[in-house]
Amino acid sequence: MNLLIIIPAFLVAIGILVTVHEFGHFWVARKLGVKVLRFSVGFGKPLWRRVSKDADQIEYVVAALPFGGYVKMLDERECEEGCEIPKHDLPRAFNRQKLWKRAAIVVAGPMANFILAILIYAMVNLIGQDAMRPYVDVVKDSPMALAGFQPGDEITAINGIATTSWEDMRMLLIDEYLKSPQLLLSAKTQEGTAVQRELNLMGVAMFKEEAGALDKLGLNPWLPPYDVVVHAVLPDTPAAQAGLQANDKILQIDTLKPTSGRAFIEYVKQHADQPVTLTVEREGKVHTLNLTPRINPASGVATATIGAQLAPPPASLREQVYFTQSYGLVESLGRGVEKTWQMSVVTLKLMGRMLTGEVSLNNISGPVTIAQYAGVTASIGFTVYLGFLAIVSISLGVLNLLPIPMLDGGHLFYYLLEWIKGSPVSAETEAVGFRVGMAIIGGLMVLALYNDITRLLN
Template structure:
């Protein structure tokens, strides 16, 4: 896809994601507040100038608003502390003011937003498990001289368990590797070799800085997904591309690239990407006759990697059946797995945030709206289940982030309530004001860092 096509997908995918996540979060606050008898004045999705406004017909006259800036939202409740100068809460409604509620009610209203995000993630994950998603079995391709190779893992091994926990898919294995690494850098890896022999390997990651930059954890370990070797066959050639100009044709079987035999499409593509503006020689079999073709990979406008303009045929069906499968479950099992996946993602997010404070996880991993928008577009391009999975991940992140004990966030209010519970009285207005300013500095700093990382990625 070119840049304009990408934007046509990225922008709506991002806006839908933000709209759903913010609405669910704020609805959590709204629903619990109403159930506990607190009067809600306004439910707003977004900030700034209202684009759409509606007032409910009930006695409370709740104002529902969709505003111009979509990055957040709020629920405004009746509160004597927020009453503008000269105004006064009517005597018959004082009991419905937020500040007059018991401590547990205020805490319940505040925590309801993040809880709503966790519940949304659980439902989404369960839905994905019920619909079914294409998955890869955890066969590994091992990079030479990597920690995985030193542990004795070999290309074609299927990882069956990590530290005794069973793995069924590549995604399971990827998540479990990170999760278990955070517990201990020495991992017991159970594999089944290509000969069908079950073995155990010890993967020592003590000297591996897993999160000191943006490189993926599996790249640091030396693991990629594996496919059995198969013939690389050209399926189509893009007109006016380097491949077309060099004379490459559909149905050509690539026997070698610069005298190296490709074992599959991925190796061929990686070699092409590694040689921008450098001629490479392809030896192809065309209807039984050998041909030698020189083609120069180029980085086209709107692209970030070198290509030659040729699409390759997919792996043969029998090979795909061995490696790929549809992961789907029944209702009860899906709900259980959805809850377990949400818990796993929440705990992992929190642990990585903690390691970020100690410096083990690089601040380069902090992402902002630009990166999130890109992921929204990419996941939407892959299909519904991938987009739903993206929504679940961001929903978990939003829930965890809002529970951090930072003033301005829900977790900051919960921290105030904890202090109030211990000392028997609310924190002073002066303390709240100082906390507000501190929260502004922390949130503002994170936003600047996230945007800096976003634009650095774009420039690179």
């Protein structure tokens, strides 16, 4: 992926998400009469600075380190030794506000992230986006196959909730699995017959390893049969050494006659270091080639390849499988709220299951992985990049609401204790909480960076 795409896409994403989060704090603080001293996007040395011309003279800053931001409010507890707050400003100090006002200001940041996600999903639904119908391809002897599903079945509902696209089906499947591993799926076969099948996922650890949740089910998108054609052959690979060429049509690999690129790739992956025979058609003539798929060390897993890139499915399949998913204004907003709620709940549940070991800690990503996804989604298209922004915004909102000192949720937890006991927590308690919060956040950052570096090395 080109760094000229990754870096700007990442900086734009971080800039938007941080600005929206901090603006939530800023806007509510101003509306509730709290004096704001500084609004900063980023930390460290200021790259840009402007002071407002009103009486408050708020300092707006864009700083060098983009990984966060802050809103500095007038607060007697942060007044350095020797400083004196003018008496007329004391009623506007944050620490002198009623409990509900302080809580509203703190919760406004995460809420702004959720509102951003809602608006993004609503915009995407209103604009319209390319979507795949929920046709499924099924791996032999997988949970989906054992449940009776066949390639080409269309999933129409999960536990009675309708699905209209592959993305809707994927998210709903994960959401319902987190509620119960026993699912009831409604489907329509290629012959048009409506069926219901029980999918029992007891004992299936979908998130025990990094990603690949649907792979554990043997579930892949399905396309109608089409000719498998070679797009390009990489040099110094088994394919090149055997004489495979671009535009060759693959008729057969051993005894398998592949009807899709996925079927061909799966067969190759399962025959690492085993000789295979390719039958191809080239300029009207049939040729037989012998080669041996080999493991690609750069993949990080035991994945075999022959070194050939396949052409994408023909455009004629789009009408059958792809469609434009779009809605009116009111329905788009409703679906935006629904999708944001669903993603928030799923994110929170997965975080909880990390604590019990049901979800691998390898799923935690840091800035490097986020930057890569920013670049990938930006290169695919505008609506896909918007979807990426919504997902990260939701994650940021959920993370900040966790009851960890230093985070917004930690402050809300202190306010809850204050409401229960009738007085603020002591300075000593806050100091201990700060150190605990620092340790937790620091540990998470180290783990995220370790996962990022491991992915890069692989």
